[in-house]
Amino acid sequence: MKKIRILALSGSLRKCSDNTALLNAIYQLAPEHIEVRLFNHLGELPLFNPDLENEPHQALSALQQELSAADGVFIASPEYAHGISGVLKNALDWLVGSESFPNMPVALFNTSPRASHAQAALREVIKTMSGNIIEEASISVPLMGSGLNQEGIVSHPEISAALSSALHEFVNVIHQTRMAN
Template sequence: MQAASQSRIKLLAISGSLRQTSSNTTLLRAVRLLTPEDVVVDIYAGLNQLPHFNPELEDAECAAVADYCNQLQQADGLIISSPEYAHGVPGVLKNALDWVVGSGELVGKPVALLNASPRATHALASLHETLTVMMAKIVEEASITIPLMGTKLDPAEIAAHPDFSAVLQIALTKLVQAIDSNK
């Protein structure tokens, strides 16, 4: 039993939105429902607890930052789904990324970028640029847009939707393949 759990691929999913009813968070919950048996998806819930980034505090003890960094280190790959606010990445997500610029948790880490709105192109481009500078390995084949705007679908409905589930499963497969080739 122990060996099986060690061989599982662990993905950390981060929503760029703090709203409980966010379409981006809902999309990540749907991904979790579609995940194959050998993959586990944990949705990061501490975005709102990270303090404002201050380079002078990087070496200070902060439980929220330490937990976040630990979760990133333990993950084999990342899934980020983010809204767009005023043509940019939400401040809380950018803040989270700023906390790990210098520590290297994302260097070489396979990342899939999900988008719940086809109109959120500026934030997606900005996020892509930030992650590239941080040397994350963006898996283009796993980075997709699922047009959820106005659908009000819950995670189970997204997972059951024939078109959405098919695209999400392909994205998951591509991310897992990138992780396997990264090992």
């Protein structure tokens, strides 16, 4: 069985981010044949400027390479002022023209029940980029105010079960897509 590679993007740069902790927990919960790779360099991307698209930039090249090698993308983002975090929107703007993104399976994770505006905006952006949002794998996990870190998420029976189920649904879609092609 070919290893499945999932690019994980956290829209938060905070050291103790619930979104990053959630993605790291999914990494920890993933079986050996699934590689979840958290991209930790969104804050190093230059502000999107089409004039810079052909200029070399280490973080941008790394992001594009990770996307090209990925079978799917996980995104977890906080909501700032009823929108997507600026750092995540900037990264997605850089990926709009990528040949790897159209039809890419995407799962959206929400760590705050109040972040409905950001989730709606993120869905619109991914739809505009021709990404394939996998609804069965896109879940809300109420971490805000829980005090749970990565280890706490993994050891929490209900949350770890929900994340494992979402991961399973996501991987099933990738397998079905591979078999259809």
